Amino acid sequence: MEDEQGGRREHAEVIVVGAGVIGTSTALALARHGHDVLVIDRGSAIGHGSTSSSAGIIRLHADDPVSCSLAMEALPLWESWRDFLRAPDDEEMAQFVRCGSVILDHGDGATDRYAEVLASCGAAAEQLDAAGLLELAPYLDIHRFGPPVDITNDAFWVEPTELLQGALHTPASGYVGDPALAAKNLADAAAREGARFRLRSEVSGFDHSDETWTVRLADGVNLTAQVVVNAAGPHSAHINALAGVGDDFTVGVRQLREELHHVPAPPGVNLERDGVHVVDSDLGINFRPEGGGAFLVGSNGAECDPVTVVDDPDDFSAQVSVRSWDRQVLRLARRVRGLTVPPRPRGVVGLYDATDDWAPIYDTTAREGFVVAMGTSGNQFKTAPVVGDLMRQIVESALEKEQAPAVLHGQTTGREFPGAAFSRQRTAVAARSRG
Numbered sequence: 433m434e435d436e437q438g439g440r441r442e443h444a445e446v447i448v449v450g451a452g453v454i455g456t457s458t459a460l461a462l463a464r465h466g467h468d469v470l471v472i473d474r475g476s477a478i479g480h481g482s483t484s485s486s487a488g489i490i491r492l493h494a495d496d497p498v499s500c501s502l503a504m505e506a507l508p509l510w511e512s513w514r515d516f517l518r519a520p521d522d523e524e525m526a527q528f529v530r531c532g533s534v535i536l537d538h539g540d541g542a543t544d545r546y547a548e549v550l551a552s553c554g555a556a557a558e559q560l561d562a563a564g565l566l567e568l569a570p571y572l573d574i575h576r577f578g579p580p581v582d583i584t585n586d587a588f589w590v591e592p593t594e595l596l597q598g599a600l601h602t603p604a605s606g607y608v609g610d611p612a613l614a615a616k617n618l619a620d621a622a623a624r625e626g627a628r629f630r631l632r633s634e635v636s637g638f639d640h641s642d643e644t645w646t647v648r649l650a651d652g653v654n655l656t657a658q659v660v661v662n663a664a665g666p667h668s669a670h671i672n673a674l675a676g677v678g679d680d681f682t683v684g685v686r687q688l689r690e691e692l693h694h695v696p697a698p699p700g701v702n703l704e705r706d707g708v709h710v711v712d713s714d715l716g717i718n719f720r721p722e723g724g725g726a727f728l729v730g731s732n733g734a735e736c737d738p739v740t741v742v743d744d745p746d747d748f749s750a751q752v753s754v755r756s757w758d759r760q761v762l763r764l765a766r767r768v769r770g771l772t773v774p775p776r777p778r779g780v781v782g783l784y785d786a787t788d789d790w791a792p793i794y795d796t797t798a799r800e801g802f803v804v805a806m807g808t809s810g811n812q813f814k815t816a817p818v819v820g821d822l823m824r825q826i827v828e829s830a831l832e833k834e835q836a837p838a839v840l841h842g843q844t845t846g847r848e849f850p851g852a853a854f855s856r857q858r859t860a861v862a863a864r865s866r867g
C-alpha cells in the first residue's frame with residue numbers, strides 16, 4: 433500500500449512501540465486473542481533496551497498487595513516458561529532459577545510489614561532467626577552495619593557490634609539470568625501466533641485522524657493502526673510527547689541511571705547450592721547469585737546514594753563508574769565474608785523508567801486509541817508475562833473506544849487487579865519503596 437506522499441505503508445490493528453519484555457508480552461497476549469499486531473523497535477535485536485540490563489529478580493515481597501499479587505500471578509508462568517510460551521523443545525529458553533529471597537531484619541519493622549502483605553496474598557514466607565539465616569546462607573556476615581552511609585563517611589568503617597535479628601524468607605522467589613532472552617522467547621511465541629516484528633524502525637512522529645493512527649518512521653515509512661501501545665521503556669515519555677499525550681498525567685516519570693556490579697564470590701562459597709537473593713536495607717544494597725560463581729549487586733535506593741536523573745535517554749554514560757562500583761561493592765564486602773574487591777569494575781548500566789510512586793502506568797490516554805505501558809520503575813520484569821495480558825485487556829477497551837477497565841484479570845488464577853492502581857491519573861503514594 434502507498435500513502436499520499438507515495439511512501440510505503442503497512443497496516444495493523446495494533447502497533448506496539450518497543451520490543452522489550454513488556455512490548456513482546458503485550459504482543460503475545462494480543463496475538464493469542466486473535467488480534468493483528470505489529471511490533472516496532474528501533475534496535476536491531478529484541479529485548480536490547482532496558483530489559484537487557486535488568487537484574488531479572490522475580491521477588492514476591494512488596495509494599496502493597498497489588499504488586500505482590502501481580503508477582504504471584506506471574507511466578508507460575510516463569511516456572512513453566514516453555515509450556516506457557518508453547519515453545520518447541522529445541523528453542524533456547526530463559527531459565528527461572530528459584531533461589532529464594534531473604535529480607536534482612538535490622539529492626540525497622542519492614543519485615544513485619546512485608547510478612548503481612550505476603551500473607552494477605554497467600555505467598556509462603558517464613559521468619560528466620562539469625563541462626564536460620566546463617567544456615568541458609570553461611571557466607572553472610574550477620575552484623576548490623578547500618579544505617580547505610582556513603583563509604584566516604586567514617587561511620588561506614590566502624591566495626592559493628594550488634595547482630596541482625598534474622599530475615600524474612602520467601603523460598604519461591606528467584607531470578608531469570610538472561611532477561612533479553614526472555615523477551616526474545618516472548619517475541620518468538622508472539623510470532624508463532626501471527627504477530628509481526630519490524631526492527632531497525634525508529635518512530636519519529638504520529639498523526640491521528642479518522643480513527644486511525646499513522647506512525648511515522650525515521651526512514652520515511654508510514655504505518656497505520658487503530659491502536660498504538662507505547663511500550664518504549666525509558667523512551668516512553670519521548671514517544672508520548674511525539675503523540676501529544678501526557679499533559680493530564682498526575683504521575684510523573686523520570687529516567688534514572690542505575691548500575692549493577694558483577695563480583696566473584698569468595699573461594700569455597702557455593703552459590704549454586706547456597707545462593708539466595710538478599711535484600712539488605714541495613715547496607716542499602718540487594719544482591720543475587722549470578723552464573724559462574726558471582727554476585728550481582730545493585731543499590732536499594734538508600735538515602736545516601738545519589739539519584740542520577742537522565743534528561744535524554746540517548747545521552748548517558750553506559751560505562752560502569754569506579755565511584756559507584758566502590759560504593760556498592762565495598763558494601764557487599766561488608767556483608768559477604770571473605771569477599772575481595774576485584775581491581776577492575778565489571779557490570780551493566782541501565783535506565784529505570786521510574787514513576788513518582790514506583791508503580792507502573794498501564795492505561796489508556798486522553799487521545800483515543802493511544803495506550804501506555806510505561807513507568808515500569810525498575811521492577812516490572814518479573815510481572816511482564818502477566819502485564820502482557822493486562823495490556824491486552826486495556827487495548828481491547830481502546831479498540832471499543834472505552835477507557836481502561838476498572839478491573840483487570842490475571843490469566844493464571846483470575847485474580848482481580850484494580851485498574852486504578854496503574855492509572856495515569858492516580859494519586860502517587862510517594863512514601864512507597866522501590867526495592
Ligand SMILES: Cc1cc2nc3c(=O)[nH]c(=O)nc-3n(C[C@H](O)[C@H](O)[C@H](O)COP(=O)(O)OP(=O)(O)OC[C@H]3O[C@@H](n4cnc5c(N)ncnc54)[C@H](O)[C@@H]3O)c2cc1C
Binds near residue numbers: 813
Ligand atoms: C538496571 C536495571 C535493573 C532492573 N532489575 C529488575 C529486577 O531485578 N526485577 C524486575 O522485575 N525488574 C527489574 N528492572 C526493570 C525491568 O527490567 C524493566 O521494567 C523492563 O525490562 C522494561 O521493559 P520495557 O519493555 O518496558 O522497556 P525496554 O526493554 O527498554 O524496551 C523498550 C524498547 O523500545 C524501543 N524504543 C525506544 N524508543 C523507540 C523509538 N523511537 N522507536 C522505536 N522503538 C523505540 C527500545 O529500542 C527498546 O527496545 C530493572 C531495570 C534496570 C534498568
